[in-house]
Amino acid sequence: MSEKVLAYLQDNRERLLEKLNEFLSIPSISTDSVHKPDVAAAADFVSNYLTEIGFTTVEVQETKGHPLVYGEWNGAGEDAPTALLYGHYDVQPADPLELWESEPFKPEVREGRLYARGASDDKGQVFMHLAVFEAYMKSEGSMPVNIKVCIEGEEEIGSENLYQVLEDKKEQFAADFAIISDSGMVDTGQPTVLYGLKGFTGLEFTVHGPSSDLHSGIYGGVVRNPAMALSHMLASLKDEQEVVKVDGFYDGVEELSEEERKLIADVPGENYQQTTGVEKTVSEKGFTAKEHMMARPTMEINGMFSGYQGEGTKTIIPSSATAKLTCRLVPGMDPDHIQQLVIDHLHKNLPEGVTMDVKPEPLSAKAYKVNPDHPLIKTAGDSLQKAFGKEAVYARLGGSIPVVESIDSIFHMPVVLLGFGTPEDRLHSPNESFPLESFDKGMETLVYYWDEVKNTSL
Template sequence: MTSKAVDYVQAHREAMLDELNEFLTIKSISSLSEHKQDVAEAASWLERQLLHAGLEKVEIIPTAKHPVVYGEWLKAGDEAKTILVYGHYDVQPVDPLHLWETDPFEPTIRENKLYARGASDDKGQTFMHIKAVEAMLKSEGALPFNIKFLIEGEEEIGSPNLDAFVEKEKERLAADVLVISDTPMLEAGRPAICTGLRGLAAMELTVKGAKGDLHSGLYGGAVPNSLHALVELLASFRNEAGEIAISGFYDGIEALADEEKESLAALGSGDDSMKSETGVSALVGEEGYSSRERTWIRPTLELNGVFGGFQGEGVKTVIPAEATAKISCRLVPGQDPDDILNKIEQHINTHTPKGVTVTTHRHDTGKPFAAPVTDPAFAAAARAYEKVYKTEVAYTRMGGSIPVVETFDAQLHVPIVLMGFGLPSENFHAPNEHFHLENFDKGLETILAFWQEYSKLS
């Protein structure tokens, strides 16, 4: 870590926060078509920031939906290490809006936390890498390594166009290491290097009964109620032990290595901290596993939305003709998203209640990923964290998904270091998302320290 670069980020902290606030005002919601121009605006904003930081070449590259922003500085020469940084500039929708204490696109600082959609996931964390490059180039005039940036605008919708982009552009993206900051630390003050991500398989299913809504007095008790049928079908997805009751759902799951089992056990169950973070009195899930195991190394099937019938104020006594549920599965190594969705559809066909039909529509998918941590890049990242945070780094897995990581692994064949600076309690994807500014400050220094540590490796 160069003292000049650290001095630079400390001297320019408020200016950097002002720039981040500007970034966070852009409503780059990739899933909503009415925000297509906002997503494009965020890409243009990043282009300007990368050029200001000192990168020699920056491009906005169109895809079938939202653009990719690519930048590079390659003046360190062929003998130097090349670092590829991945991040995303798109964000999740903000619903339900009434649960936000302040406007999600008007950044606000409260108790040294920056509140805004995207503050932690992933605008804030991606922005830190750009500012770290700026600090080194402005204070030193050069880097001891080459660096490339790949920042996409579709991560929150499953990166549907990035797989093809990475495969097509793998020579342009060639590097010695890939660094991603889009994962949480273990807890406040305890940094973590993430060694695995769960995959994703999402689906919407719609139950249809009568040709239209019916009067519940005239037809109730005789004609199938689509909401009742949907509830019955959804209940069949789990058993009383919290296990997923889809035939073959757990087939092929890869066992943890003994070393990872021991490392996970040493971190403790995490049950008490999870109850405290979420404000619940008890935890639920697959019997025989701790909360960390349930959220890191076991697959899930969750209901994300259930709706049908009358939704307005008061009562309307109808038998709904149609009811819908949105579900998603988090998957672990050894599971394939398409295979899992096939098995869910087979289960639905077998368990559809009498008198109704069920149609399905598939949504996002992403393959799970687990990284071997023997490459020296991981030790370099651990040393950087420990220099700045003054505590031992934890090796963890993350329950969430970054779909393109498995593609990076398959196409680029480089170590992938997931070194995040968010906290599990920062409400990403939920109202009142925020980013602890302590980790903004320490994160910048950690990134600088890692780059210096890594550039010294032979």
């Protein structure tokens, strides 16, 4: 079956690339209200494409913000599995414009890469799925599984309305599993299946001392310096071996099995010194950097400030000091509980003579993990290997993709994360691009995947 579909994709490659360029030419910047008509145009592009392909239900669902495009094709019958494709058609702003070598919304191919805002994140990868659906429908007249499509326009502004829609229309969006291509491979040419994501919680806290900045001569030695108090409190959170010292933080964290340590060891190591510019990497005592990043919880200071920040010296005792913290969580950790443990720790470690107020970050996410041996995951790895000619690696991501956690918690279904981006794609930065090799081999992967998945018993 797949031969005809693959041939269709090859025969129509130029036309499909042109159609992708049309999609990429729409400046659907969701964060900028000036671009609201462009965001709507991108939604129309998706819905029109779904209609062309032959989706039987196509809806542009209005929300309080930007619309969500829903599509459905049930021609594979009741016995075939149903997959939910999630993606987004909105993009990040393109500025600073002067750093782009070609215009962000005039796609251009240079040295095997397609340059445009959204080429990788996520229009390019959404388009590959749609093109594969087209290839099936035009060459075979049907797709191997039932497909529901959910392409939103607010991913770059925090998916403000998505979760409520999914909750409200749970039945409409329900499926056997979800598939998302909005991520990347661990290295260029290294096919990757993500089987886990970290959860997330955070907070900001401010230590208050004197009611205004004080003269450090006249009041030095009399009042607690809030910046020093903050430093003591922050230092108490994590030791120099990168172990979090908050009571109960690691309770419930599942042990890293030998099998999984092996999987992680097989993921080709990024040269962290080179990519980050640090002289030496550090990681939690007892774990490698890759293990810590993929499979152990972390706590980071994202920002802090107090007192005078200009040139030279200003001899004050600052009236307050603030820090912003986030934690990345692994399965077994509840975001709200961890947030409370950190708050309790800060209260316990608040020095005499200062007070504190805490702003808990309202957004949070649980970690997500699927068994890497799950047939849907194994099939993804096998399909990648067939298309790219290289064994796939199974990796967990140190980051969070909130939509995955939401799909998991609303629908209790596995999420297949098949990302075709590469570390060189410059997401959210000037000169975003996507390799044409990923475009071709990615679509090939999807064809192998659908052909195989239709036989998977779920």
